[in-house]
Amino acid sequence: MAHVRISDALLAVALDPTEDLETALNRYYAPGYTHRAEGREMDWAEFRQMVVAIRGQIRGGTVTVLDEVVDGDQYAERHRYRITMNDGTIAQKEVVVFGRFAPDGRFAELGETGVEIGDKSAPEGPRLPELDPATIPLDVSTFLSALPADPQVKMLTQSTGTVKAYIQFARTLFTRTELSERARELIILTTAEYTGSSFTTAQHVPIAQTAGISDETLRLIKERRLTDPSLSAYDSLVMRFTAEIAQRPTVSDELFAEAREYLSDREIVEVIHFVGYYWTFGRISTVLQVPVTEVYGEETVTKLDDETA
Numbered sequence: 001m002a003h004v005r006i007s008d009a010l011l012a013v014a015l016d017p018t019e020d021l022e023t024a025l026n027r028y029y030a031p032g033y034t035h036r037a038e039g040r041e042m043d044w045a046e047f048r049q050m051v052v053a054i055r056g057q058i059r060g061g062t063v064t065v066l067d068e069v070v071d072g073d074q075y076a077e078r079h080r081y082r083i084t085m086n087d088g089t090i091a092q093k094e095v096v097v098f099g100r101f102a103p104d105g106r107f108a109e110l111g112e113t114g115v116e117i118g119d120k121s122a123p124e125g126p127r128l129p130e131l132d133p134a135t136i137p138l139d140v141s142t143f144l145s146a147l148p149a150d151p152q153v154k155m156l157t158q159s160t161g162t163v164k165a166y167i168q169f170a171r172t173l174f175t176r177t178e179l180s181e182r183a184r185e186l187i188i189l190t191t192a193e194y195t196g197s198s199f200t201t202a203q204h205v206p207i208a209q210t211a212g213i214s215d216e217t218l219r220l221i222k223e224r225r226l227t228d229p230s231l232s233a234y235d236s237l238v239m240r241f242t243a244e245i246a247q248r249p250t251v252s253d254e255l256f257a258e259a260r261e262y263l264s265d266r267e268i269v270e271v272i273h274f275v276g277y278y279w280t281f282g283r284i285s286t287v288l289q290v291p292v293t294e295v296y297g298e299e300t301v302t303k304l305d306d307e308t309a
Contacts, residue, residue: 003070003105004028006077006097007063014054015061015083018247020224021051030102036111052223059084059196059286066094073101075110080117086198088125088291092117127288130154140164151290152199152281173277177270181211183238187274189213189221190242197282202292237262238271245275 009028011017017024025048035047042050061083068077077097084090095114102108133141136157143164147153156163177184185208192200205218217235220228226239241259244251251259259268284290 003075003101004107005065005068006075006099006107006110007065007079009107010063010079010081013051014058015063015081017055017224020226021048021055022225025051028106030104030106030108033107034109036109038113056222057085059086059198073103073108075099075101075107088289126151126155126290128155128158131157131160136160143167148294148296150296151293152285155284155288155290169277173270173274177273178264179267179270179274182213183234183267184274185211185213186217186221186235186238187242187271188278189218190226190239191246191275191278192282193221193224194243194246195279195282195286197278197285199285199290199292200278200282202295206295234262241271242275245272246279 004027012019012024012027013021029044029047031044033044033047035042035050061081064080064082066078066080069075075098078094079097080092080094082090082092093114093116095112097110097112099110100108131154136144137160140157140160140163144153144157147167153163153167156166159166174184179187185204188204189201189208192198192204208218209215216230220226220231221239224243226236226243228236231239237258241251241255241263244255259271263271
């Protein structure tokens with residue numbers, strides 16, 4: 001029987017997740033799993049809680065396997081990981097793992113210890129320099145004067161030919177769509193989670209709370225538990241539909257049929273608009289390493305009057 005690998009488990013569960021947490025955990029860890037790290041032993045519930053905390057602290061990471069040995073149900077491995085934290089700092093560590101497989105090939109128990117590799121680096125900062133104000137066309141600089149001088153706005157301004165239209169479309173999404181404010185924020189935060197955009201999450205959690213989205217629902221989005229029974233059928237559908245659009249080129253016939261039970265044809269198109277917009281917004285922040293310097297409210301976009309926008 002094939003055995004799981006710790007490198008695959010780390011990527012799927014925490015560093016580069018593509019599915020909800022429960023599915024990922026059950027794929028690699030058997031019921032009754034125990035985990036030991038730096039002298040502390042954790043049962044399944046404590047281990048899961050640790051993973052949730054890790055997911056909330058990092059943007060992503062990579063794993064490099066150095067040695068790996070399997071002998072019957074015994075397992076030993078040595079790897080190095082490189083993690084980018086939400087604040088942009090980089091952490092690197094070399095870890096040794098010893099453990100045992102369950103009969104089905106999943107991990108029954110693991111123990112690990114490791115050492116930091118070098119110092120934790122400072123945030124890498126934006127990858128592109130700030131644009132020279134003298135090179136920005138007058139109509140664009142006038143338009144941008146109504147917005148905060150935020151690093152994300154400055155990064156978008158690198159494309160002086162599109163920044164105005166791009167921000168205008170944000171205003172359109174906030175003021176001309178049929179989706180409720182609650183649905184809109186569920187879509188934005190789910191897109192942020194599945195694209196790893198801590199910038200978008202930071203900006204929209206306060207807006208979502210104002211829209212009546214509970215802290216429990218925000219936690220479930222962060223944990224990717226989009227089918228949790230505590231969610232309403234509508235909220236679960238909106239988030240699952242969003243997650244599929246953000247990750248894949250299409251959705252299943254079954255999910256699309258479910259979407260049509262809860263959303264109008266217009267709203268389905270609007271969901272795709274929101275996902276597309278915030279996928280791009282998130283990638284600007286992650287690829288170009290834009291720091292979160294301040295949290296702004298919805299009025300930052302909607303205050304732009306029709307003449308300016």
